[in-house]
Amino acid sequence: MKARLVLFGIGALGFAAVWFAGARKLDPMGSYHGAYGEILNAVSVPERHSTNVVSAVNFDYRGLDTLGEEFILYISVVAVAAILRKQKDEEEEDEDEAPTQLREAPDSDAVRLFGVGLVPVTVIFGLYMISHGSVSPGGGFQGGVVLATVPLVVYLCAGAKTYLRIAPPALAKGGEGLGAAGYALIGCLGVLAGKKFLENVVPLGTPGEAWSAGTITLLNLTVGVAVGTGFVELISSFVEELLRKAEK
Amino acid sequence: MLAPWPVALPLVAAAFLAGLGDKLPRRLADAIAIGAAAITALCCALLLAGPPVVYWFGGIQPRSGTAIGIDFAIDANGAGLAVLSSLLILAALFFSLKYFDKPAHMFQVLLLVFLAGLCGFSLTGDLFDLFVFFEVMSAAAFGLCAYKSREVGPLQGAINFAVTNTAGAFITLSGIALLYSRTGALNLSHMHRMIAGHDDSLVLAAAALVCTGFLVKAAIVPFQFWLADAHAAAPTPACIVFSGAMVEAGLYAVARLQGALFGLPQLRTPLLAAGVATCLVGAVMCFAQRxxxxxxxxxxxxxxGVILCGIAVLEPGGLSGAGLYVVGHGLVKAALFLCAGMLLHRLQSIDELALHGRGREVPWVGVLFALGGLLLAGAPPTAMFFGDGAIHHALEAHPIARFAVTVASIATGAAVLRACGRIFLGLGPREPDAPGGGEQDEEPETEAAPIPWSMWVPAAFLLALAIGSAWLPREHAGSAAARMLDAHSWATQVLDRAQPAMPSPPPEEPLAKGLAHAALTVGLAIALALLTLFRKRLPEILRGPVRAVWNPLAGSLRALHTGAVGDQVAWLTLGVAALGASLVFS
Amino acid sequence: MIAPLQWLLFLLLAVTGPAVVLTREPVAQAVTVSFYGIVLALVFFLHQAPDVALSQIVVGAVALPLMILLAVAKVKRKEASRK
Known part of the structure; x- marks a missing residue:
């Protein structure tokens, strides 16, 4: 243990020295002289009808990165679900004796009222963020996570049975696959139309409107579906044994 | 036109299988997974056969020399790695058909996403895209590694793997951030044009940081600690991809970045030193396992370590040798892992000493295993043999590295042959209570049963491919290697849409010299294996000194491999500091 | 106007970052990491990166602490069922 600390200490000092030597040559904070950003600022509205340049970069100019990132999240969820499910299979025998901790609806009316008030606002906010990704900050990823918090709030305020009713595991799993495959398939549309992978193939619309920017908005939608359902599946697989009891 | 499919196809198939896998009949799900991997292999093979191409996603071409979109800059090295990856994934998919007692479509999903990550990683010409696919690959690999998580012990291996590799990835990302702040660009060729000739301490520190994550993945000393734990934890079909393609992908990234982006001659000495240390540590630890x-x-x-030595000379000869070596090694090592998996399936054990003589039940596995051992030691004809020769040729001026490379071939070949002799021929005395390293056996993954065709056919197929790989066109590999190291040619092709002529291949080592060297390593490997098996019959005067050297050497190295994740991260920090300091402060 | 705010947020980062590391109890750590996430989101927002700030809020301040809490809860349930 002590040897490890000494080892790490030396390493950390060296690492800090290397980092400092490199960072010392950085330009002052806030200065930018790449041509990249200037070009994008100039072309993203005329070319892609997207007033949010960040979305244009994420879903069009560097859309392939986002495809990869979506699948990082997707495969992590798949892996966690697979691992937790596998353990479940082997522990089925001792599970029956587990103390019941089934989450019933809370006694407090205040919590329930809070939930009733929060859920519609969250749903609308999430949908707004997903659909307006090409117009204003936010997009499929952020909106998807916001939407995924809805079942969680329901779980906390109305119990596991209601949770299962609004977010059945089969739906979450299907939506996750659909969203993830959808991104790649929209990419393939470009090839089918005789263009390049991930090239825009749908009408661009009027800049500044929600249904504009062509594939950028469609891709935002698929990401929203994949991320939202992915997080729900993640939550479900963590509380799976409780959910199964609620089903019985 | 083919460029996007190696990524898109496995991803779509994976999402489809994950969403609908348990509703489909098992045969159909298997067919989809195998079909997707096979078509991916075909696409990559066609890319390999063609000239270097640049594919801009979304049709977003560079504007006045500034790359805005993401490109796949595909050459023979990248496409070759993608072909190798898809063949290994194909073998893993076949092998796993009857390997898990329960339907395992989630395992197939993980393998397919892993394949997409590896292909994207090999083909991309963009630094951040490289990192994204690196992470796709890593996330899938963590899932594969933890897949048979029945016990706490093996799961620890998966956790170590995830923690060390994620730490490495963070370090790489921080290096990318440094480079981005300097260049405002992410395309490798574009960045090269902006940093070429300005290798100040920022670029050098960034080079060290960026390379670290890839060297962790490549299990280079002192970043190697996670690898054996992860392989012991992972199901056998995952091991073949980890060992055959993932580790090599880490090294490929170092070569690619050095060639297309950094072009730093300063990297030669630290990389060569790390390569030598990796050869020796790997050789000793390999020989000490049961x-x-x-x-x-x-x-x-x-x-x-051998491959890194080939890359580290930063010359076309060594690099093309490393490329051939990767192909041959990947195929041979994958076949050997499949043999180990068959033993675990049939005999329910994977401990060399416990299996003493029991392999006679499955002689064909023994034949495959022995053949694999001989090829691993450098026996012709494989691409590994030619690669080994080319690496030796390139290391002419570095006798220590040549020695380390030779030791690695001999010791690993001898270890496999020793295990082969003991398990399949029952050679040597029984040693039921011989001291092991604590980790001797692992829980079987299946019920004991005869070996189905879906297990031995992939192993035989991979060995046949390994032998067939000897006839890969070596001039093509040589000129592709020369091209890979030529950042200027890449930049004109990527940014100026030129089609530069392929460079001529480096001179080859004479075949006779390679054959003589192979005879030496294979002979010594067989001799070493036999000497170890029958060491009790040797006179004490010979055994004493060997024991006096070997026991403390193997013991102390073994003691360093504690399996504690904190230790591994401490070594990682030390390693990145050493690599960075050797570049920045020299 | 921005400079003092910048300094304040950097100071907060310098405090909350080590606080996450030094909190040893996982449930408490979920709270500190969430706070750290919010500070980071403010830093991004201040530097005119609202997209990144939004991602940081949903991931750093919501999703990550949630995953920690769920994992801890699962481990505790398992321990309870072992007993």
């Missing part, structure tokens, strides 16, 4: 999967995992470390 758990077959750990033995093979440590041999992978030794061979990663």
């Amino acid at each position: 758990h077959l999967k750990r033995l093979l995992a440590f041999s992978t470390i030794a061979h990663a």
